[in-house]
Amino acid sequence: MEHEITLIVNGTARRARVPARRLLSDCLRHDLGLTGTHVGCEHGVCGCCTVLLDGRPVRSCLTFAVTVDGAELTTVEGLAGRDGRLSAVQRAFAECHGLQCGFCTPGFLCTVTALLAENPAPTDDEVIDGISGNLCRCTGYQNIVKAVHRAAELLAEEA
Amino acid sequence: MTTRLFGERVPRREDPRLLTGQGRYLDDLGREALAAAFVRAPHAHARIRDIDVAGALDVAGLVAVYTWEDLPERAGRALPLLIPHPALTHGRTAYPLARDVVRHVGEPVVMVVATDRYAAEDACALIQVDYEPLKPVAGLEEAVQGVRLVHEDVPGNVGAHLVQEVMTADGRGAREAIETSPHTLAFRLDIERSASMPLEGRGVYARWDGRDLRVYSSTQTSTSVRMAVAAALGLPLPQVEVIAPDVGGGFGVKIVHPWPEEVLVPWAAMTLGREVKWSEDRREHFVSSAHERGQVQYVRVGFDDDGRVLGLDVTILHDHGAYTPYGIIVPIVTSTQLPGPYKPGSYRVEFTSVYTNTVQVTPYRGAGRPQAVFCMERTMDKIARYLGKDRTEVRAANFIRPEEFPYDQGMTFQDGRPLIYDSGNYPEMLRMIKELIGWDSFERRPGRGIGIGCYVEGTGVGPYEGGHVQITSDGRVHVSTGLTSQGQGHETAFAQIAATELGVPIERVSVVTGDTRRFGYAVGTFASRAAVVSGNAIALACRKVRRKALRIAADALEANPDDLDIADGIVHVAGAPSAAIPLSTVAVLANPLRYAFDDETARATQFAGAASPDRPPVAEGEEPGLEGRDYYSPIRSTFAAGMHAAVVETDPDTAEIKVVRYAVVHDCGRLINPMIVEGQIHGGVAQGIGGALYERIVYDQHGQLVNASFMDFLMPYATEIPHIETGHLETPSPLNPLGIKGAGEAGVIPVSAVIASAIEDAEGIEIDRMPLSPSDLFDLRTTHRP
Numbered sequence: 017m018e019h020e021i022t023l024i025v026n027g028t029a030r031r032a033r034v035p036a037r038r039l040l041s042d043c044l045r046h047d048l049g050l051t052g053t054h055v056g057c058e059h060g061v062c063g064c065c066t067v068l069l070d071g072r073p074v075r076s077c078l079t080f081a082v083t084v085d086g087a088e089l090t091t092v093e094g095l096a097g098r099d100g101r102l103s104a105v106q107r108a109f110a111e112c113h114g115l116q117c118g119f120c121t122p123g124f125l126c127t128v129t130a131l132l133a134e135n136p137a138p139t140d141d142e143v144i145d146g147i148s149g150n151l152c153r154c155t156g157y158q159n160i161v162k163a164v165h166r167a168a169e170l171l172a173e174e175a
Numbered sequence: 176m177t178t179r180l181f182g183e184r185v186p187r188r189e190d191p192r193l194l195t196g197q198g199r200y201l202d203d204l205g206r207e208a209l210a211a212a213f214v215r216a217p218h219a220h221a222r223i224r225d226i227d228v229a230g231a232l233d234v235a236g237l238v239a240v241y242t243w244e245d246l247p248e249r250a251g252r253a254l255p256l257l258i259p260h261p262a263l264t265h266g267r268t269a270y271p272l273a274r275d276v277v278r279h280v281g282e283p284v285v286m287v288v289a290t291d292r293y294a295a296e297d298a299c300a301l302i303q304v305d306y307e308p309l310k311p312v313a314g315l316e317e318a319v320q321g322v323r324l325v326h327e328d329v330p331g332n333v334g335a336h337l338v339q340e341v342m343t344a345d346g347r348g349a350r351e352a353i354e355t356s357p358h359t360l361a362f363r364l365d366i367e368r369s370a371s372m373p374l375e376g377r378g379v380y381a382r383w384d385g386r387d388l389r390v391y392s393s394t395q396t397s398t399s400v401r402m403a404v405a406a407a408l409g410l411p412l413p414q415v416e417v418i419a420p421d422v423g424g425g426f427g428v429k430i431v432h433p434w435p436e437e438v439l440v441p442w443a444a445m446t447l448g449r450e451v452k453w454s455e456d457r458r459e460h461f462v463s464s465a466h467e468r469g470q471v472q473y474v475r476v477g478f479d480d481d482g483r484v485l486g487l488d489v490t491i492l493h494d495h496g497a498y499t500p501y502g503i504i505v506p507i508v509t510s511t512q513l514p515g516p517y518k519p520g521s522y523r524v525e526f527t528s529v530y531t532n533t534v535q536v537t538p539y540r541g542a543g544r545p546q547a548v549f550c551m552e553r554t555m556d557k558i559a560r561y562l563g564k565d566r567t568e569v570r571a572a573n574f575i576r577p578e579e580f581p582y583d584q585g586m587t588f589q590d591g592r593p594l595i596y597d598s599g600n601y602p603e604m605l606r607m608i609k610e611l612i613g614w615d616s617f618e619r620r621p622g623r624g625i626g627i628g629c630y631v632e633g634t635g636v637g638p639y640e641g642g643h644v645q646i647t648s649d650g651r652v653h654v655s656t657g658l659t660s661q662g663q664g665h666e667t668a669f670a671q672i673a674a675t676e677l678g679v680p681i682e683r684v685s686v687v688t689g690d691t692r693r694f695g696y697a698v699g700t701f702a703s704r705a706a707v708v709s710g711n712a713i714a715l716a717c718r719k720v721r722r723k724a725l726r727i728a729a730d731a732l733e734a735n736p737d738d739l740d741i742a743d744g745i746v747h748v749a750g751a752p753s754a755a756i757p758l759s760t761v762a763v764l765a766n767p768l769r770y771a772f773d774d775e776t777a778r779a780t781q782f783a784g785a786a787s788p789d790r791p792p793v794a795e796g797e798e799p800g801l802e803g804r805d806y807y808s809p810i811r812s813t814f815a816a817g818m819h820a821a822v823v824e825t826d827p828d829t830a831e832i833k834v835v836r837y838a839v840v841h842d843c844g845r846l847i848n849p850m851i852v853e854g855q856i857h858g859g860v861a862q863g864i865g866g867a868l869y870e871r872i873v874y875d876q877h878g879q880l881v882n883a884s885f886m887d888f889l890m891p892y893a894t895e896i897p898h899i900e901t902g903h904l905e906t907p908s909p910l911n912p913l914g915i916k917g918a919g920e921a922g923v924i925p926v927s928a929v930i931a932s933a934i935e936d937a938e939g940i941e942i943d944r945m946p947l948s949p950s951d952l953f954d955l956r957t958t959h960r961p
């Protein structure tokens with residue numbers, strides 16, 4: 017049986033008809049065509065599928081789409097400004113070479129966006145702790161950590 | 176001002192799309208495509224008695240079910256053995272879908288195609304395969320006993336056996352040299368299985384329009400996939416195109432081809448006349464994509480009072496899994512890279528490569544070098560320990576000296592060419608790493624130790640790569656090369672090369688890789704070869720185009736081509752900036768046209784005044800357009816090198832191991848983009864630390880892979896990786912025009928050796944196997960300190 021749901025994704029109301037077992041990650045990617053959210057494991061470990069649900073990071077591969085009917089979601093496609101200007105977090109990742117293949121990147125960007133919203137000036141340990149639920153096989157994390165600090169700086173400058 | 180970008184930390188051109196969710200990875204394509212899923216073998220070794228698909232037929236959305244018997248003759252053939260070798264006397268490969276026998280858990284048996292992946296997996300779950308389980312060969316020890324066989328026609332499970340020997344200067348073999356050495360040691364060293372484990376699995380998406388086949392694959396080699404698919408499906412090559420879209424990491428596993436799915440998905444698309452896509456899930460990746468690293472080394476070494484190695488005798492047992500599609504590259508690389516920066520008086524290496532009922536083994540970043548370096552560096556540490564000498568002193572006593580380059584190691588490398596090191600400066604590198612980590616002032620105490628590891632890495636293997644460069648009449652530069660990208664920043668590094676060579680702003684340069692529509696000839700991205708081989712090919716192609724541009728500009732400016740230079744995309748007479756012509760105009764002049772479809776082309780029509788009425792518009796030997804193609808084919812590999820050092824702390828109670836400092840000094844010749852090179856090193860070191868302390872693929876005695884998930888196969892998070900300090904040494908390669916060596920694998924290669932060295936230093940217990948978990952260390956403590 018299919019269910020009609022509405023998701024507010026990146027500020028726009030989107031409707032989909034999904035079976036109850038449809039994962040939110042699949043719904044975003046395949047029903048709504050928002051393929052920026054990636055799936056690396058589908059068992060909740062890698063963090064590639066992280067999106068913001070009412071501002072908080074969640075694993076879209078562990079969430080059934082029907083359970084978030086009516087919720088506000090932000091995906092990587094919604095991080096840049098409406099004018100297309102990259103967010104401070106996105107710019108910092110580019111500046112610090114915080115991505116290589118880019119597959120883990122959307123998950124990191126969402127995680128870090130939420131992290132800095134909650135804690136605008138994290139210490140090194142807080143940064144490492146904050147991203148410790150996301151795997152990256154390419155970068156060795158060093159430049160990601162650097163990028164988080166840099167993003168905090170940019171946000172402070174622009175505040 | 177000239178446009179000098181080579182060597183600069185240029186921001187990556189690929190980032191804007193990857194940061195905004197606009198990347199196009201395999202599963203992002205083909206939204207309307209049918210989905211494929213596979214029934215995979217649950218047994219490590221079994222005969223297939225019967226396949227009953229009846230239960231699946233009622234699944235809503237089911238489109239087709241295929242077993243081996245449904246495949247046409249060609250597509251159903253055993254997959255190719257890509258790299259044959261005379262020593263691989265018993266090479267065996269799998270069928271795209273299992274035929275009669277399955278030889279590892281995860282081998283594909285049935286392919287299901289349905290309207291979406293959910294339906295396809297529903298159908299898979301309802302298909303009944305009746306197996307007659309056979310006894311599996313579950314590990315290296317069992318394989319060499321040869322009692323149970325993986326392949327009935329491979330006696331003793333031995334696929335390959337090879338001996339290489341380099342004699343002493345006076346013609347004695349290594350065994351004899353060891354017998355007559357003042358000191359000898361013998362020991363066994365083990366490395367366990369791991370895997371590349373890119374965060375994006377493999378995937379294939381195919382479209383057939385009744386005549387032409389287009390295949391997208393998450394591959395490290397689109398050109399070879401194209402040829403393999405054309406061969407398997409019996410299609411003329413020009414009717415097949417293969418594109419590697421954005422690829423979410425490779426690290427070796429995606430160089431293998433054709434994977435069964437790369438034959439089956441295009442075949443299904445042709446058969447059904449519909450688009451078909453398959454995206455590997457994580458469990459599938461664990462049980463069906465390749466692994467590497469598992470190897471046992473038996474070492475005997477003879478040395479003098481200074482620790483100089485007089486004879487080295489290594490016997491390697493290599494587990495290549497159930498099939499050998501990629502040949503025996505891994506043990507060959509271990510064998511030949513084992514001497515590293517040293518010159519043992521004599522060296523004998525023998526390997527036996529055996530079958531087990533496990534996933535096939537093919538190169539994973541480093542490709543046999545981590546095992547080689549573990550072997551050699553453990554040997555150096557053991558010699559130092561035996562003689563009571565500093566570990567770096569023993570290494571220095573064995574180094575090839577800077578004045579000895581080119582240095583011939585006397586063996587045949589993986590590319591079939593002589594193993595001759597092109598350049599390097601190992602004593603200087605040792606000085607740098609000791610300084611960076613503070614070796615001489617290190618305060619050792621129980622539970623805190625320091626370790627070191629040195630390596631030499633053959634990079635940039637041939638046979639060739641090519642580059643194509645085209646400047647269009649809008650002044651843009653379009654560069655393409657056939658090899659593929661999985662995060663190495665090629666779009667940036669190659670644009671830097673092109674911008675520098677052509678004297679154009681980098682913003683005007685765009686680079687395409689891995690698309691056979693743009694460049695059909697290539698080998699692939701592996702063995703740290705992309706920058707060296709494609710980088711130089713692109714530079715050579717740019718130089719061709721530059722010469723042509725200068726020739727045309729010289730005509731137009733009535734100047735001598737030798738007096739011309741290009742800066743900011745404008746050709747000008749050196750010293751006379753007003754005598755200038757932009758490359759966009761040169762591109763117009765290079766292509767006399769008949770039809771004027773815009774302003775630019777109006778200037779280039781054949782009536783726009785040819786240079787001379789007595790000469791044809793396109794001169795003899797010329798081609799229209801401002802473009803060029805060239806290839807770079809290295810005479811032999813370049814040899815990058817590096818030295819790593821680490822400080823570790825071990826917990827006295829829990830035996831937890833923490834890497835508190837990690838330092839790298841690295842020489843990859845001239846750097847194109849230091850930011851990208853450092854990124855490659857960081858990532859490699861992190862993978863190395865994973866391999867040294869956390870990651871292991873575990874099979875039980877039934878051949879079941881018991882940790883096939885990210886919950887149980889532990890890849891490091893940010894919490895496990897220390898800050899990595901890097902230093903660069905540049906000894907340009909004399910072998911290629913740009914003087915570069917490769918960097919892709921460097922970071923990972925010596926890490927297990929370095930961490931073992933540091934733990935041994937901290938604990939005073941010899942570390943002879945990696946990875947080492949806290950419980951392994953705890954057990955070692957218990958046996959060594961009763």
Ligand code: FES
Binds near residue numbers: 054056058076077
């Ligand atoms: S895909 Fe969701 S955590 Fe890995």
Ligand code: FES
Binds near residue numbers: 114118151152
């Ligand atoms: S950039 Fe490739 S996995 Fe993180």
